[in-house]
Amino acid sequence: MTRDSLITCRRLCKSYYDIRNAERVVALDEISLEIPRGEFVTVIGPSGCGKTTLLYILAGFEEPTSGEVLVEDRPIYGPGADRGVVFQEYALFPWLTLRQNVEYGPRERGVPAEEAREIVNHTLRLVNLEGAENRYPHELSGGMRQRAALARVLVNDPKILLMDEPFAAVDAQTRAALQREVARLWAETGKTVLFITHSVEEAVLLGDRVVIMTARPGRVKADMAVSLQRPRDPTSPAFNDHRRAIEQLLADAGAATRNLVNE
Ligand SMILES: Nc1ncnc2c1ncn2[C@@H]1O[C@H](COP(=O)(O)OP(=O)(O)O)[C@@H](O)[C@H]1O
């Protein structure tokens, strides 16, 4: 039985014109990917391999140079409420309280005040930020701010969460807490998640599947299923096997590109 594909990329290519060096840069080279509804996919690859470019195309911020990108069999025309994007930077309005920040999306969409309040309360509970609603962003810790950024996206109830190295800037302990939180949110809400990371451990900890990309031009080097039971134990031998296999693939991916450059 095949599950239906929520996100489909077919031979997706993206090149940029680099003005400084007056040349075309191929960021993505024939990326083909199918992501079923409800799946948590992590993407890992060397810096500059096109991970953010892939996420921007799925978010509708960038257009592909060639190939197809579909959500529910329909091409993407710009950003949409079905896709929520979480960046490494917190993206909160500093002059609004936490509640006002989260309320912003529903109010913009014209949701009546009473109903918006309900949705915001629910969302704040979901991300464990109850009780902090009247604080301003500068009064929140790094971890709380990142949960607030997540709440701002979840409040719009997108089908798809696109996350670009969201926890790269927080300390190790906060990161571990946020990882547990995201795993729980995903399990509770059934969202489809594309999560970019440069941490092999994070990729294995969170993903049903890890997509490993090659150094530029970004191609899919491997697509590895992670069938470890959740919650996952990063110190277990099976976890380590996955970690080692991905590290090897990443090393190969980098080496292949260096050879190309030397030729
Ligand atoms: N707007 C742009 N104009 C020109 N080149 C770009 C642009 N955005 C990204 N690139 C180039 O495309 C490649 C992939 O970038 P990016 O997707 O940000 O990689 P990653 O997120 O994997 O580090 C890089 O070489 C980068 O310099």
Ligand SMILES: [Mg+2]
């Ligand atoms: Mg990036």
